[in-house]
Amino acid sequence: MSKREIEITLINIHGLHARPATQFVQLANKYESKIEVIKNDLVVDGKSVTSMLTLGAEKGTLLRIRAQGQDADEAISKLIELIEGKFGEE
Amino acid sequence: MEIKKGIGVSPGVVICQAVVLDAEEYRIPERHISADRADKEAERLEHALAGAREELIELRDNTAKRLGKETGAIFDFHLALLDDQSLLEKVRDKIKTESVTAEFAVAAVLREYAREFLQMPEYLAERVKDVYDIEKRILRRLIGESREGLGNLTEDVVVLAHDLTPSQTASMDRKHIMGLAIDAGGRTSHTAIVARALGIPAVVGLNDVSVSVNAGDVVIIDGNRGLVIIEPDEATIEEHRRFLQRQVEFTRELDLLRDLPAITLDGHEITLLGNIEFPSEAANVLTRGGQGVGLYRTEFLYLEKETEPTEDDHYEAYCKVIEAMDGRPVCIRTLDLGADKYTQAHLLIQERNPFLGLRSIRFCFQHLPLFKTQIRAILRASMKGDVSIMFPLITTVMELRQAKMILRDVMEDLEEEGVDVRTDVPIGMMMEVPSAALQCNQFAQEVDFFSIGTNDLIQYTLAVDRTNERVAPLFTAAHPAVLRLIKDIIRSGQRYDVGVTLCGEMGSDPEYILLLLGMGLRTLSVAPPIIPELKKAIRSITIERARRVARHVATLNTDKQIVSYLRNQIREVMPEAY
Numbered sequence: 001m002s003k004r005e006i007e008i009t010l011i012n013i014h015g016l017h018a019r020p021a022t023q024f025v026q027l028a029n030k031y032e033s034k035i036e037v038i039k040n041d042l043v044v045d046g047k048s049v050t051s052m053l054t055l056g057a058e059k060g061t062l063l064r065i066r067a068q069g070q071d072a073d074e075a076i077s078k079l080i081e082l083i084e085g086k087f088g089e090e
Numbered sequence: 091m092e093i094k095k096g097i098g099v100s101p102g103v104v105i106c107q108a109v110v111l112d113a114e115e116y117r118i119p120e121r122h123i124s125a126d127r128a129d130k131e132a133e134r135l136e137h138a139l140a141g142a143r144e145e146l147i148e149l150r151d152n153t154a155k156r157l158g159k160e161t162g163a164i165f166d167f168h169l170a171l172l173d174d175q176s177l178l179e180k181v182r183d184k185i186k187t188e189s190v191t192a193e194f195a196v197a198a199v200l201r202e203y204a205r206e207f208l209q210m211p212e213y214l215a216e217r218v219k220d221v222y223d224i225e226k227r228i229l230r231r232l233i234g235e236s237r238e239g240l241g242n243l244t245e246d247v248v249v250l251a252h253d254l255t256p257s258q259t260a261s262m263d264r265k266h267i268m269g270l271a272i273d274a275g276g277r278t279s280h281t282a283i284v285a286r287a288l289g290i291p292a293v294v295g296l297n298d299v300s301v302s303v304n305a306g307d308v309v310i311i312d313g314n315r316g317l318v319i320i321e322p323d324e325a326t327i328e329e330h331r332r333f334l335q336r337q338v339e340f341t342r343e344l345d346l347l348r349d350l351p352a353i354t355l356d357g358h359e360i361t362l363l364g365n366i367e368f369p370s371e372a373a374n375v376l377t378r379g380g381q382g383v384g385l386y387r388t389e390f391l392y393l394e395k396e397t398e399p400t401e402d403d404h405y406e407a408y409c410k411v412i413e414a415m416d417g418r419p420v421c422i423r424t425l426d427l428g429a430d431k432y433t434q435a436h437l438l439i440q441e442r443n444p445f446l447g448l449r450s451i452r453f454c455f456q457h458l459p460l461f462k463t464q465i466r467a468i469l470r471a472s473m474k475g476d477v478s479i480m481f482p483l484i485t486t487v488m489e490l491r492q493a494k495m496i497l498r499d500v501m502e503d504l505e506e507e508g509v510d511v512r513t514d515v516p517i518g519m520m521m522e523v524p525s526a527a528l529q530c531n532q533f534a535q536e537v538d539f540f541s542i543g544t545n546d547l548i549q550y551t552l553a554v555d556r557t558n559e560r561v562a563p564l565f566t567a568a569h570p571a572v573l574r575l576i577k578d579i580i581r582s583g584q585r586y587d588v589g590v591t592l593c594g595e596m597g598s599d600p601e602y603i604l605l606l607l608g609m610g611l612r613t614l615s616v617a618p619p620i621i622p623e624l625k626k627a628i629r630s631i632t633i634e635r636a637r638r639v640a641r642h643v644a645t646l647n648t649d650k651q652i653v654s655y656l657r658n659q660i661r662e663v664m665p666e667a668y
Contacts, residue, residue: 018217019163022170029173048176049167050203053217056210 033069384615544594
């Protein structure tokens, strides 16, 4: 059981709107680990698309992603890859 | 006021407020359930979610194929909403803690999200549409499968829908449904049969009535003229009220006939039986003056519940009918599911041509345990009265023999188990496929009676799908080829001393009564509300005249000529009915 937490800035144009949020939760749901996303003091379930949307995270927002579970390491690195890859936009 | 023209399939006029099945999806009244039903509701929810998910995956893949992966990905968001556990938890929780229906919980939770999204930045406010879309998709699933839609009515309504499935009609609260109007269908669609059985007016083939009416609108359904009048003005309502008054007087007159025999003016006695679908209709056969049940359709047993009926479910239903008939004949037809009578949801594999597919007796042969369960129940019930058994859709002599063999097997099983059964239960077959009609002399040597199912006989002879509104006008009992098959069957019955009943819709139309009696038919089985009218017609004619009519019809070459000739003939003997 491992726990990882990182900070990352959204760099894609649209921020966490519906499509990126969908991609995020689809990816997050592939892992057993509990995944939480934190913006300021707001902590939401990284596997729930409605919760992710309520973050209202736009471009330039600093997010903290916390993963807890056996596959936490892999989950975090894949999620970083997704965000840094701008969710495949352009 | 708006008037829609369709096909009147069940007579009568009704003025009533409307329940619209297809437009109802947005109006989800909060409906509390008893706490012990929460599990059942949760189950329905999961079922609906699974269905919606499947639908969406297909939609996404098809869209991706047609318009590219990017466009298909729009539905990924919808799928993510469906898979959103924190959202679903709220729905599940609401069902349990507040004891509400799945429909209400879904609508309440999703609308809460929609409101929240509306307060978010613009790009999220846009997503409200998706939330509504997914709400609609789940609700459609829930409402589509819920049998409560028409089950819990508290006031009289008429039902307007695109189409009604047999399972919907099977679960209808029939006390409060005063009329039916649907977009689809022809003269002998399932809706028509049910409406006639219930004795309520119905109009089908209206194309778009289900989207033209709002729930709660006042609607006139005129089954005589095939009209639906939406939000009628005062004068129109008054006119129809007067008509209703006259109708009541006519019906009262017909009721006086109830205890009189169905006998022609020249003394030939005709047997009038009732077609029923539900045990509760049995009493209606007697109050309308029927002499027994000529066709007991047993499909409702399979459509009413999610699970297959047990032997005792069958037995209890049959006993109810037999007891209500009190010694009068009851003819039970074995399962005739498939094609128009089987909801798509039950089909494991979509058939390209269900009317020519695995239906009815064919289905039974491939599902022997199900078939034997029903036969056991019929044989057990046969001890209680004058029961006969009838096999549907027999096409070849081998099929008949196989069905009879299975019947004998079941009989032996029961005897070995020490269960009392009648070993001489009369065995009959439906004559509803041209191949059987053409071979009726062979069949006559192997059964006790024939029952002519005109609906299927017509559709298979004329190659017309009676439920397809675009070709439905081609569906007619008056086609000379159909009439010839019917005549041959009746003749064959006479020659081999095999009873012949006609149980199709054709028998319900007084227009055909002269012709049918003229051909030699002496037993008809019709929807109970039709019996008085038919009896009145029979009591107004002579067999001599009927024979003359039949001889003349045999010289005519087109259905149009035949229909207009028959219409004139019946008008002469029964002017008040037209």
